[in-house]
Amino acid sequence: MLDFQFNDEQRMVRDLAHQFAEKEIKPVAEHYDTSGEYPWPLIRQGLQLGLMNVNIPEQYGGPGLDVLGECIVNEELAWGCSGIQTAMMLNSLASWPIILAGNEAQKSKYLGDWLMDNGKMAAYGLTEPGAGSDVAGIKTTAIRKNGAYVLNGSKTWITNAPIADCFVIFAKTDPSARHRGMSAFVVEKDWPGVSTGKPIHKLGQHAAWTGEVFLQDVEVPVENRLGEEGQGFMIAMKVFDRSRPTVSAAAVGVAQRALDESVRYANERHAFGKPISANQGISFMVADMAMNVEAARLLVYKSAWLVDRGENNVKAAAFAKAFAADVAMKTTTDAVQVFGGYGYSAEYPVEKLMRDAKIYQIYEGTSQIQRVIIGRELFR
Ligand SMILES: Cc1cc2nc3c(=O)[nH]c(=O)nc-3n(C[C@H](O)[C@H](O)[C@H](O)COP(=O)(O)OP(=O)(O)OC[C@H]3O[C@@H](n4cnc5c(N)ncnc54)[C@H](O)[C@@H]3O)c2cc1C
Incomplete structure (x- = not known):
């Protein structure tokens, strides 16, 4: 049976990550974007709150979230700032090969002592x-x-x-x-x-x-x-099965933020004596954003759900990665359009969202490589 509801633990994790994104990340996102500083204070806070190293199993001191749980965290943190979220997430990416292929001594030293107990990166x-x-x-x-x-x-x-x-x-x-x-x-x-x-x-x-x-x-x-x-090579491929859903989730977070900003601005901004949202040209564009964000999220959840159940998710993860990346790029580009001239200004958040979104079509396998994988799976 299909269930589109989060359980209590997933809801708790989402709320914690969203609050952190709203209160701690969003207010400083522009600062880190323009200064180029490394976001150490957020890394330290994330460690304390259990929003870093989320995939490290409980026996080594981590929260031991499954891939779906990591997707939920990534979407929320990326909604705040995907640069800060990526800096926070990298320990998880580097942990996967150790979790999947490491022996007890390696796990205990690097996952337990280094990453969890000593906050190393x-x-x-x-x-x-x-x-x-x-x-x-x-x-x-x-x-x-x-x-x-x-x-x-x-x-x-x-x-x-x-x-x-x-x-x-x-x-x-x-x-x-x-x-x-x-x-x-x-x-x-x-x-x-x-x-x-x-x-x-x-x-x-x-x-x-x-x-x-x-x-x-x-x-x-x-x-x-x-x-x-x-x-x-096999280890790297197994890591992709897990990292592609979680990176795609971050792309969804960026797209969701662009949608939220667009809805707010389209209601506030007036032209020709009415809010710009009253124009079908704008409302249809925003409707497409909402539809695409939701579809991308569902592909992400399915690709994570499959791998968490021990099932093959290669095609599902490629669907999620290619689709969510393209949605992030299109949604943020359209958000700049909704904002008009102000969208092109660094004073408003959508310009940064559009710059941040582009990377999703490149890392963790480019959008072309995801389509190569999908084609290979279809014509196998
Ligand atoms: C900001 C950033 C962070 C990154 N972080 C990491 C990291 O932490 N660890 C890590 O290991 N790597 C990381 N990467 C590397 C990233 O995964 C690679 O850049 C990516 O896989 C593409 O490889 P490439 O840049 O060599 O491009 P290329 O492989 O040279 O591709 C160039 C172009 O050709 C296309 N292309 C290549 N082969 C095919 C094909 N068979 N069919 C169709 N099109 C094709 C590609 O889609 C792309 O458009 C990061 C990259 C960036 C930009």
Whole structure:
């Protein structure tokens, strides 16, 4: 039977996340967007409130939310500011490989001691200068030598890299093989040979710093390999099954905010002696926003629900990601239109929403790659 209602726990989590977004994030969103500062005070508050590390299981001190629960949190936080939400969410992304493939010692150290007890930060290092969509084309190597792996290579576009204490790094243990040659490792920032670049200046989501990670003859103990040698690609794909719904949920949050701002402004702004909402040209545009936001949300929930039940969600997650990203872009662009000239001004919130929305068509698999996946699933 289908049930479109949240249970008590989901309602509680949504209300907590929404209050935090409304009271703490929204008032400072513009500040972090324009100053380019890293949102440390919000990270610390989020940690205290249980709005960070939400996927870390209870046995390691986390709230242990399922993927649907993480989607609910992400939508609300992104409604406040998707840059701040992305900075807060990255620990979850980097935790997934450890949750899915880590052993007890790795979980206890990195999930428990590092992220939960000591508030350390983690980042997820898959993309390289020469390989983004083509995940199996990465060139970073991990060669086994004298009881350790020696890592060489570089990663780029890694969210939270400039501030992270540790990284989950994907590298080739068999450089001659494509996806079967990939393995995953936890690499600590302080180890010799690890360095990071400055935050990259980008279009939107300024509060979520993004940068490079350089690995030069980094000795990684064998006990820091996640899973078996050659399982890296499979781990990355399993992470996508979980991260695509949660990232899509954030896109829904951005679109919902654009809708809320549009409804409010269209009622307040008068032209030709009446509110602009009285014009069908505006009300139809806003009606389409509302319809699309709701449809995107339902796709997100379904993709999360499937993976939480242990079912295959590859196509559902691609639907959610492609659709929610396109909805975020269209809704925020139309919100700028509803605001007219004021929409184009940084004094009003929709200009930032439009800049922030674009990234959803790019990271966690571009909109084209989601359609490649959908096509592959259909014509299999
Ligand atoms: C702000 C930001 C944050 C990020 N954070 C992280 C992070 O934390 N960790 C991480 O590992 N990565 C991260 N990324 C990387 C991101 O996942 C990649 O940028 C993305 O996967 C696309 O890869 P690319 O940039 O190399 O583009 P490319 O793969 O070079 O693609 C370029 C264009 O070609 C298209 N294209 C490529 N192949 C195909 C195909 N087969 N069919 C049709 N079209 C195709 C793409 O859709 C795109 O339009 C981040 C990126 C950004 C911009």
